[in-house]
Amino acid sequence: MDISTILIIAFILIIDIVLIGIDIKNKLIFKGINKYKIIMPILVVGFVVVTFLSNNYRLQDIIVGIAILPLAFIGNKRGITENGFLVNSYVMIWDRVESFSSEEKDNKYIIKYKTNIGQKKVTFKAENKEEIKKYLQVTKRIKYIIK
Structure with missing residues (x-):
């Protein structure tokens, strides 16, 4: 793996950790309606599926795909x-x-x-x-x- 891929993975993991921390820290008293809540999961899962369906994906692509999956389900509140x-x-x-x-x-x-x-x-x-x-x-x- 080259240094740019490692930096991308580290950046994505830091974002995951920060968003999970914010979600845990701020419990909702009144839950609002988010009419676009389905768009982010569809985009992220679509990106991962397209990456895996391409003929020439590498180990780095798999790691980035796994690291980006939590972003689909957090941060939509x-x-x-x-x-x-x-x-x-x-x-x-x-x-x-x-x-x-x-x-x-x-x-x-x-x-x-x-x-x-x-x-x-x-x-x-x-x-x-x-x-x-x-x-x-x-x-x-x-x-x-x-x-």
Whole structure:
């Protein structure tokens, strides 16, 4: 194996470990809806299958394929954690949320929150609306509330 392949494998394994650590550390209190959650597993599994179906794959390709498989199943969560909003393995902590608003559309409860880097949204099932409202009102770390 050459040095570039070793560096790629090390980089992928570091990403795997970081994302698994984030998922373990940030337990979801309210699980959001991620409408694109199936795309990442399909892409990663498709990449591995295409690699193995090619006629001239090497040991390095097999190792990279095995190392990349955990990426298909982690990092696809959305919702509210104890520390803030979780979107794709990134937690926007309460102190950085400048304001948020909520709306109900098509039997879904949508929370849009604004930070210094832009506006994001997290979608929930409509049946969790009241519990989420109560939780966000109790959380004193949010600076502003727009209703």
